[in-house]
Amino acid sequence: MKIGLTGGIATGKSTVAAMLVERGALLVDADQVAREVVMPGEPALEAVASLFGQAVIHTDGTLDRKALGGIVFNNSELLAQLESILHPAIRGRMQLRIRQYEEQHPRQLVVADIPLLYETGQEGLYDGVMVVYVPQQLQLERLMERNGLQEQEAQRRIGLQMDIEQKRSRADWVIDNSGSLETTRRQVDDFWKSKDLP
Ligand SMILES: CC(C)(COP(=O)(O)OP(=O)(O)OC[C@H]1O[C@@H](n2cnc3c(N)ncnc32)[C@H](O)[C@@H]1O)[C@@H](O)C(=O)NCCC(=O)NCCS
């Protein structure tokens, strides 16, 4: 069985993914794969450098993610161009890894953590989708705190994604992460038992 795991920026996807992994799930993480496809030597990094110039490349040849984020999160047209370079590469690599996990470990749960799962229309690829939900005000507070962002900047990043209420209403399973980590863990445990997972 393979499920998609999504939510909004800073709603707690990584937190819930780690809990699922503790229980025995195999994780494929889109943010991590997004980092792999821009390692030095990868064609996607060449394409990013041609489009954005050397200002987004560190002197050691690695991608300056902060600089690139500062550009694209403030310019939706450039963000769309970056996505058109990265998304096919991310998607291909994720599908490959998911297939390998399914073949090698057919009885284990495979979890694909994809922030933009609904935005990119990938829900049909999975047996179901789990949404990690917090109300938008709490999402804003956690994002500001974790990334050290001013409110306006944090709002802008939230606004680049589909509304969290809309994601919640589409979900097959909702994990409400607005309480304590223990409360969240209990919901993850309930999901695990309901699926009769080992
Ligand atoms: C712009 C980049 C370099 C900034 O890197 P940085 O290390 O600062 O952030 P990181 O990658 O950890 O992303 C943090 C969060 O930002 C949000 N985010 C990332 N990309 C996007 C996007 N294209 N649209 C909306 N939100 C996004 C996600 O919620 C993600 O979890 C990076 O986010 C990137 O390469 N984005 C484009 C690829 C992409 O769409 N990734 C999303 C997973 S498919």
Ligand SMILES: Nc1ncnc2c1ncn2[C@@H]1O[C@H](COP(=O)(O)OP(=O)(O)OP(=O)(O)O)[C@@H](O)[C@H]1O
């Ligand atoms: N139940 C909780 N109570 C308090 N803080 C939490 C809780 N869950 C997560 N956090 C904190 O909220 C922030 C966001 O969580 P996390 O990094 O798991 O979100 P994410 O959805 O994976 O984010 P991104 O979309 O940016 O990858 C982190 O700083 C995390 O420590």
